[in-house]
Amino acid sequence: MRAKREVINMRLIIIGCGKLGSELALAMQTRGHEVIIVDTDPEAFDQFGGQFKGKTIVGIGFDKDILEEAGIDRADAVVACSKSDETNALIGKLARDVYHVPKVISRLYDPRRAKIYRSLGIQTLSTTHWGVQRAIDLLSYDQLDSVLSLGDGQMEIIRVEVPALLVERSVKELTVYGEIQVVSILRNNKIILPSLSTVLREHDYLFIAMLASSSNRLKALLGLM
DSSP: OOOOOOOSSOEEEEEOOSHHHHHHHHHHHHTTOEEEEEESOGGGGGGGTTOOOSEEEESOTTOHHHHHHTTGGGOSEEEEOSSOHHHHHHHHHIIIIISOOSEEEEEESOGGGHHHHHHTTOEEEETTTOOHHHHHHHHTOTTOEEEEEETTTTEEEEEEEOOGGGTTOBGGGGOBTTTEEEEEEEETTEEEOOOTTOBOOTTOEEEEEEEGGGHHHHHHHHTOO
16 A cells, blocks of 8 residues: 655656656756656657756556556656557556556547546646646646546646635635636535535535636645745
8 A cells, every 4th residue: 555645855757758758857857856757769868968867767668667667656646748649548547546656647649538538537638738837737736636637638626625724714715716616515525515605614625626727826825835
């Protein structure tokens, strides 16, 4: 059983050292995270030009030995961004269901497959809306848990336990029209459909609809920044 721990410095495995994978690796390294990157082509790592200080592994991203060499059993997140939808989906499925990695993202070239992959519990990003900053946002939610992605990642349904500073405050204080809205509250194992005047209680779990572009604003409202 994977021990639950607070992620401060993340252990991130990236499968695929293309333009996006390499940029994400450097960006997350700059933020102080431990990054391991895997690619089938040893020359793919040349583009780092000596900037990347993390571990590079040559191999097939869904190979059990390669994943275990990368330390997937201790990983906080896996991003599969190879050139193949099928490979990315398989890696996502292995990471989530076999190794129980907390955060798993698979890049998706064909958006028509998104519904199928999400039904398997795999967070997907289409090439249309993929970007290094978008991936960083998903990896950096900290205490926020993305439970559903809609519109090729344009909107997220986030689950979060109500923070202490919002206990006894109203839903209205977490509402930004057109950007952020509390859609339901889980309280004592019962779902509540709240109004703006609904008062938040200790141990409530909030389900919040949020535009992807509003993630920092939501974090600020929740006191997570």
